[in-house]
Amino acid sequence: MQPARKKTFHGVTIGILMVKTTFERLPGDVGHAGTWDFPVQFRIVEEATPERMMALDSIDLVGAFTRAGLELAAGGVDGIATTCGFLALYQDRLAAALPVPVATSALLQAPMVSRLLPRGRRVGIMTFSRENLSAAHLAAVGVPADTPVVGMPADSAFRRSIKGEPVPAPVAVQRAEVLAAAGRLMREHPDVGAIVSECANLTPFSDDISRAFGVPVYDAVTLIEWFHAGLKPRAYLPPD
Incomplete structure (x- = not known):
């Protein structure tokens, strides 16, 4: 059994790295807290504007997302997701860099x-x-x-x-x-x-x-719900 991780916040399994936007996110959007039946922890990646996210083939924001992901993991989340499917480009690099599982896209x-x-x-x-x-x-x-x-x-x-x-x-x-x-x-x-x-x-x-x-x-919601289900499986039996 792995030793328990030290955490700053508790009861939050999923952390979500957010692109820095100002538009109104609708219910059902990954970045709307009311979308989720479980608590999530958001973290804005300040360098990640919509314009820069459209140019990931030509610029490198891996460092910015890694730093924000490390902060979420240090805080206590057990897995990290994002609000932008274009981060598929960084899936392997972020998964290798962060200490918890990552689902980018x-x-x-x-x-x-x-x-x-x-x-x-x-x-x-x-x-x-x-x-x-x-x-x-x-x-x-x-x-x-x-x-x-x-x-x-x-x-x-x-x-x-x-x-x-x-x-x-x-x-x-x-x-x-x-x-x-x-x-x-x-x-x-x-x-x-x-x-x-x-x-x-x-x-x-x-x-x-x-x-x-x-x-x-x-x-993105079906992905994160699946992701969460594995990180925090439903308990069917009483503990020993």
């Missing part, structure tokens, strides 16, 4: 989901920005390069809201845009049997997508 689920599907069906990916989700992001978490990917349009209210427009777009407008993007994915790739949403800001609309198109949807 909803994209980690794609290889497993592909194994669940009937013959002739494959995973499709929805992302915040198709132009910024590179083959390197996919390769970093074992996703085939030919996986269908659809992004939110650059001029969409959804993307403008996340980039910090003074007045966020109404939820109904964002929902309509997300469903339109999902519809484009399904039309262009009719063999898609499940969707993995890279972007943690898409998670409030996963139910809408699944009901509209009749496919399972996996996102």
Whole structure:
């Protein structure tokens, strides 16, 4: 048995590294505390602005995320997640650098989901920005390069809201845009049997997508709930 870790805060299993944003996060978003049925500990990575997260292929923020992750682990969390699926690019480096397990991106689920599907069906990916989700992001978490990917349009209210427009777009407008993007994915790739949403800001609309198109949807919330279930398994039997 490993010795008990010293902790500053207690009763928090999951720590979440947050991109430094100012937009309103909806219930269901990874960065909204009300999303979770268990307590989480947030930590903002000050250097990680949305603009810099879109450029991870050309800049290196591993140090910033490592420092923030070390602070969360020292404080007492048992596992670390993030609010940005583009951090798939850093999965191996952060897992190697931090003393607790790390789940950087909803994209980690794609290889497993592909194994669940009937013959002739494959995973499709929805992302915040198709132009910024590179083959390197996919390769970093074992996703085939030919996986269908659809992004939110650059001029969409959804993307403008996340980039910090003074007045966020109404939820109904964002929902309509997300469903339109999902519809484009399904039309262009009719063999898609499940969707993995890279972007943690898409998670409030996963139910809408699944009901509209009749496919399972996996996102950052399903990843972190699975992650938490292993870090803190449900107790069925009384202790000895």
